Amino acid sequence: MRYLISCVKTLIIVAVLTLLSNFCIERSAFSQLSLTRNLNRPSYGPNILSDNASSQLPPVVKKRQCVWGPPPKKNVVPKIKLDPTKFLYPGIRAGPNNQMRQLLKVVHVAILLNRTLVVPNFYSHFSVGQQIVQPYQRVDVDRICSLVSCVTLETFQKVCNGTFHYVFLQNQDFNEKFYKTTAKDTGLSIRWPWDKPTNKFKSTSGPTVERIFPNKQLSLSEIKKYFDVPKPCALYPGHEDDMSFFYLKPSLPLPDVVEDISKLQEDDLKFAIMEEVGTLPHVIDDTALAYSQKVFKGDYVGVHWRYDDSDWARHCTVLGDPTCKNVKKISGKHIATAIHNDLQKFMTKFTQGINIYIAAPPSMSTFAQSIVTELKQLNSTFHIAPLTLEQFVTDKIDSCFKKNNWHFGDTLSLIEMALMQKSEYFYYSKSSTWSKNCQQRRWFVPQDGKLAVMKYEASIFDLSEAVLLGSS
Structure with a gap:
């Protein structure tokens, strides 16, 4: 009986493989x-x-x-190695295409701050309820991680022990819904509201989440100045689209290993980000x-x-x-x-x-x-x-x-x-x-x-x- 079942299974597998190959x-x-x-x-x-x-x-x-799930784990050596003890989570928002453009900006910020990128959740269009979309269904995760050091959300959750340490803002803040949604979808707490005099989120228990909010559009040097802080777990909400990526002139590929980011031209770095991070x-x-x-x-x-x-x-x-x-x-x-x-x-x-x-x-x-x-x-x-x-x-x-x-x-x-x-x-x-x-x-x-x-x-x-x- 077992032999018969084994033969039937074999015949089914052969039939399916033949169908696909023809x-x-x-x-x-x-x-x-x-x-x-x-x-x-x-x-x-x-x-x-x-x-x-x-x-x-x-x-x-x-x-x-038909295996279109998360790509297999590989020992990928990124061209740009970032600090493995500090992390940046992209709090992308709005429509699907806005989210993809915001991700370009956050990757650039992660490089400037020398923080490992956390590959984020995406969201479907609001017309279908903005459900969570897995990152491998929106971008080519392998290509992103071949450009910069990156980790999964699961790894980020373990390192951060249940809470963000910072929220990095520029010239705009976000409403309670954004913070609550981000906290729910990442599994990391963000206390609401914050204490405006100290720019820290109020918390009756647990660690304090610091909101760094200069309330202005920051230059590249100012991003480093304001956000160069020691604790590991930071949230960078999706700000307005960075249109500078759209008007880039093409450049030659980056070297296999980028030893010194400061020696790269800004547009060359941005073009590389656009090429690798913007890939479907x-x-x-x-x-x-x-x-x-x-x-x-x-x-x-x-x-x-x-x-x-x-x-x-x-x-x-x-x-x-x-x-x-x-x-x-x-x-x-x-x-x-x-x-x-x-x-x-x-x-x-x-x-x-x-x-x-x-x-x-x-x-x-x-x-x-x-x-x-x-x-x-x-x-x-x-x-x-x-x-x-x-x-x-x-x-x-x-x-x-x-x-x-x-x-x-x-x-x-x-x-x-x-x-x-x-x-x-x-x-x-x-x-x-x-x-x-x-x-x-x-x-x-x-x-x-x-x-x-x-x-x-x-x-x-x-x-x-x-x-x-x-x-x-």
Whole structure:
């Protein structure tokens, strides 16, 4: 009986391995224009597990064997070794893309203060409840730890014995909700409120948490001056996005071992941080590559239209963004005309049709469809792909994402971001952190090994607004 059971198990394993090995991606022979989302997208949280035996992995990702959890522990030697007795936890906040940009800043601060980086929790978008997102589902943890010394939250908790020692602030403080959420999610206490005369958190028991709050925007030298303190466990809340990372010029890679940080140019260090810390998880990058090989033929154009009435509208009601004046007047026809007109200068490069991918919020699926309709009328080489990204993920690798507790909407957004990063031409949404995160990764290295250069991009809002004003 045992022998029979053993044989059955062996046959099942062989069958599964054969199924995976025989699956391959057929390259598409058509031009494509893909809508990225629809309003009927399935959504699942961390408690839903699924094993879909018929779900086959693309070759580029099946080698991962569906193990998309935390990367295996490695003896990684970081280029920048930081003090192993002091730590900095990034208290990142706001939307997913703001969190990624804030992390760049906190890594820079950790280097300046010579504090080992704690790889933090991330959070999903507020529209789905801002659930905790594991770091390996948002960034490439291995690449971060290959740049700077880092530890897990679990290690940080053991070292800190249940409490933060400091909160580092610059020109703004945060509300009680932020501190309570951070304390709950890290398992480390932060006493609230603080005693303003002493800038220390009140505490009836346990250690005192000191709030260092100069109440001004600090220069690099001032960061060292104010935050060079002895105790090990510090929290650095996510401040406003550091836009200096966005305007960097490319630099050559850092040496394998950085002996003296002071000898590095600031922009060279920041560019290295952007390259390593701003990298998406490998499985996201692999999935984007698999999809592009499946549906695109040659180079493709990426378009991001961000301006929805639900989330983006607060930029108009609260932030007073200058795009608000005309954004609601712009139609799908204006956008399609802007894309069509701007691509005319590249038409000789599109010998077999124009491949376009449009990324937009789920609430704008109908509006995005109007862009597709207008593009097809303007140029017959624009075609809608029979396989959307959503279909691809659902049909091919959805079970793996579910098995490893990836949120579907979050995952699609990251894959779209990877697609925009890989596109040869990119029409971005100005004032959008999602677009900015795509832009900062759109470098390529020429064949002669010279410095990286930026691929073509332009503001889709500016181009569409010009069509609007020109037609009025």
